[in-house]
Amino acid sequence: MVKPAIINIAEADIPYEQQSDDSLITLFQNGEKAVFRFLVERYQERIRNLIFSIFNDSQIVDDLSQEVFVKVYEALPNFRFQSSFYTWLYRITVNKSRDEIRKKKVKKIFMFGVFDNEDYHSSDPALQVNFDHDDTKELIEKALQKLPEKFKMPVILKDIDGLSYEEIAEVLACEVGTVKSRLSRGRMMLKEMLKPYFKN
Amino acid sequence: MTYFSRQEFEKIATLYLDGELAQDEAKSFEAYLAENSGSAKELNELKELRRLLQARSPIEENDWFWLKLNNRIEEHERKLTIPIFRRRSTYAFSSLLLLSAFVIGTIYFKNAAVVKSFFLEKKNQVESSILSGNILPFFSNLDKNKVLQFALFGNLSLDSSHTTELQVTNDAGKGSRIEIASLAEPKYLNVSFDNFADEMRMTTTQRNTVDSLLEKCTERLQASVLIDEHRRIAINEELTNLNKMMVSSIAASLEPHQRVKFQRYLAVHNVPFTIASLNAPAALPNKVLQHVASIPQSKKFVVISPDSVSFAELRFNLDSIKKTTKQIVQENQQQRLMALHVMRDVLSKQKMLVEAQSLNETNPVRVTQGNDLFQIHFEQPTELPSIQEFPFDENSSSRIFSRQAPKISRVPNNVFIEDDSSILFELSGDSVVLRTLKSLSQGELQFELFDSLLNSPTMRLRITPNQRKKLELRANEWNSKRSKENLVDLDSLLEEANKQEQIENIKLKSKAMDL
Numbered sequence: 001m002v003k004p005a006i007i008n009i010a011e012a013d014i015p016y017e018q019q020s021d022d023s024l025i026t027l028f029q030n031g032e033k034a035v036f037r038f039l040v041e042r043y044q045e046r047i048r049n050l051i052f053s054i055f056n057d058s059q060i061v062d063d064l065s066q067e068v069f070v071k072v073y074e075a076l077p078n079f080r081f082q083s084s085f086y087t088w089l090y091r092i093t094v095n096k097s098r099d100e101i102r103k104k105k106v107k108k109i110f111m112f113g114v115f116d117n118e119d120y121h122s123s124d125p126a127l128q129v130n131f132d133h134d135d136t137k138e139l140i141e142k143a144l145q146k147l148p149e150k151f152k153m154p155v156i157l158k159d160i161d162g163l164s165y166e167e168i169a170e171v172l173a174c175e176v177g178t179v180k181s182r183l184s185r186g187r188m189m190l191k192e193m194l195k196p197y198f199k200n
Numbered sequence: 201m202t203y204f205s206r207q208e209f210e211k212i213a214t215l216y217l218d219g220e221l222a223q224d225e226a227k228s229f230e231a232y233l234a235e236n237s238g239s240a241k242e243l244n245e246l247k248e249l250r251r252l253l254q255a256r257s258p259i260e261e262n263d264w265f266w267l268k269l270n271n272r273i274e275e276h277e278r279k280l281t282i283p284i285f286r287r288r289s290t291y292a293f294s295s296l297l298l299l300s301a302f303v304i305g306t307i308y309f310k311n312a313a314v315v316k317s318f319f320l321e322k323k324n325q326v327e328s329s330i331l332s333g334n335i336l337p338f339f340s341n342l343d344k345n346k347v348l349q350f351a352l353f354g355n356l357s358l359d360s361s362h363t364t365e366l367q368v369t370n371d372a373g374k375g376s377r378i379e380i381a382s383l384a385e386p387k388y389l390n391v392s393f394d395n396f397a398d399e400m401r402m403t404t405t406q407r408n409t410v411d412s413l414l415e416k417c418t419e420r421l422q423a424s425v426l427i428d429e430h431r432r433i434a435i436n437e438e439l440t441n442l443n444k445m446m447v448s449s450i451a452a453s454l455e456p457h458q459r460v461k462f463q464r465y466l467a468v469h470n471v472p473f474t475i476a477s478l479n480a481p482a483a484l485p486n487k488v489l490q491h492v493a494s495i496p497q498s499k500k501f502v503v504i505s506p507d508s509v510s511f512a513e514l515r516f517n518l519d520s521i522k523k524t525t526k527q528i529v530q531e532n533q534q535q536r537l538m539a540l541h542v543m544r545d546v547l548s549k550q551k552m553l554v555e556a557q558s559l560n561e562t563n564p565v566r567v568t569q570g571n572d573l574f575q576i577h578f579e580q581p582t583e584l585p586s587i588q589e590f591p592f593d594e595n596s597s598s599r600i601f602s603r604q605a606p607k608i609s610r611v612p613n614n615v616f617i618e619d620d621s622s623i624l625f626e627l628s629g630d631s632v633v634l635r636t637l638k639s640l641s642q643g644e645l646q647f648e649l650f651d652s653l654l655n656s657p658t659m660r661l662r663i664t665p666n667q668r669k670k671l672e673l674r675a676n677e678w679n680s681k682r683s684k685e686n687l688v689d690l691d692s693l694l695e696e697a698n699k700q701e702q703i704e705n706i707k708l709k710s711k712a713m714d715l
Contacts, residue, residue, distance in 0.1 A: 027403070030403040030405055030406065030455070030482075031403035031404035031405030031406065031408075032403050032404070033404075036273075037266060037270075040265075040266055040269060041266060044262075044265050044266070045258065045259075045261060048259055048262065048265075049258050049259055052259045053256075058259060061259060062262055062265065062268070065265070066265075066268060066269045066272055069269050069273075070269070070272055070273060070276055073273055073276075074276075136252065137256065137257070140252050140253065140256065141256075144253075155253070158218070159249075159250050159253040159254060160253055160254065160256065165218075165220070180211065180214065180215065181211065183214055184210040184211050184213070184214035185210065187210075187214060187217075187246055187249060187250075188210050188246075190249055191242070191245050191246060191249050194249065194252075198245045198248065
């Protein structure tokens, strides 16, 4: 069911900063390209932080966030209001991030000839975090980075960004049941990796 | 005692942590935790893990983010707008185009005689019609501001001082009128498209749409009033509906909230149109423009020469007229002067051969002329099939109503008498007034259902000025009797008005006889 774009007549006189996402998008679709700035400013930090959570690499954050918004700019004229703008934006961000992860993997293969296995084994020493030298924040970041992508995304979207199960399912294009099982598995894996921390 | 497998525990702990367990399930899980210290500890670790994740400090804000992104978007758009001939893939297309031009050129060269005769035939079509010699559009220097002014107010200035003008009036009840009149002072202020667009808060797309619409209508307007070398003027009958169609198309391209503004604009500026489809969604630009382009131009013209008036079907080739216009304007700028001369000639003639002549049997057209007024009156309130308003949706073809600003003089009961010699009845359900009106024969009175913006069924009756006077007198009587009598016996009232009128006519005739 297509949700119609409704412009409240009363919104005509509201400043752009205070107008709803749907209203700004409708204006954008009607040719007022300048309103895109207000959408970007509304969500840029959330998207930058989401990308930082996924990659823990400040170098990549701005570049990838901008790629996301360029993609949004291209696709916005065809936005049909079937979902909320921010879940749609998150979905684009997650897809862009997945593409980036794939690119990195290919690079790794050609550079070192080593394939990074996503399957989780708690006994794998590669997943163990060294607690002797890292402070808590860094430990969390490292543990998060060692989490396979399919478990990492639900954990980030739920525990860091606070999305509901349904929203996560929409962003990741999967069933709510899958979200629940991946989330529980991801949390357990993180807990397992941070075992020494919890012991202390 | 409840037992959970490892997997079950993981899932339930997650749901419990997120507050997704039902109340009884949560209680049962809490009971399980109370008995299993290991599981309880694990749950606390999960809680701590979530706290740690949420406590992560956000990445430092980037104040230059928008600036960089904007540059990137601009660069992206530049890439998309690279002219087609600069792309490698179009070399083949260009070659194909050249080849086609060569083939067409060869065919033309071999069949030059046929092509020439085709164009001659087209030219003859024009020359065999009532107009002869060079045929020129009367309005050759229209810009979008003037066309917008015509759309809104139905008037076009014929001279630079704006004191001679062509005015189109289209009234739902009275029929349509085209007037050419000398005015003591300009009637309307000049309209500016940019100011209008700003006032409506039009988006760039809407501006472009309305701009294209005005451009298309400029051509149409130019083709609606023509003059020839022998000082004949031909005025297309569709001129009376053209502005209505334009207003409806402008309204169609606006969003509902802008349409409300447009409605207000029309009311404030006394524009005689009312938009009924305020809530209909904005039409796509191509639909609006396609609608205008799809309307064929009417071929019926009122042809006026300094000493005759006729109603004729003219066929002409607008492209060839445009070409001639260009040549003449380029050569000596005489066209405008000539047009004004014709108009002055017509206006200065005291005795027109046709003072009030019916030119067309099926759709009466009357031409009248005074000292400083020339009027073509299409008596029926015509909705020309060739030129229609923008259809907002499939179920309704007409959403713009012509109206006169209602000036109510008396309000007895539910009856409103307007200044334009018509009365309005507000009807509720099956009232006696409605039944009375239904029983009236349409020959005696012209009446029609008028869907007003008030969303109440109203009925408009057209009556003569004499009848109106009588009605006004009766209205006062009704006012005094209002408490006793709520319903109007319209039949007897109109009968009385008619009788009075007949008596007055007889009196006038006998006076004339005496003289």
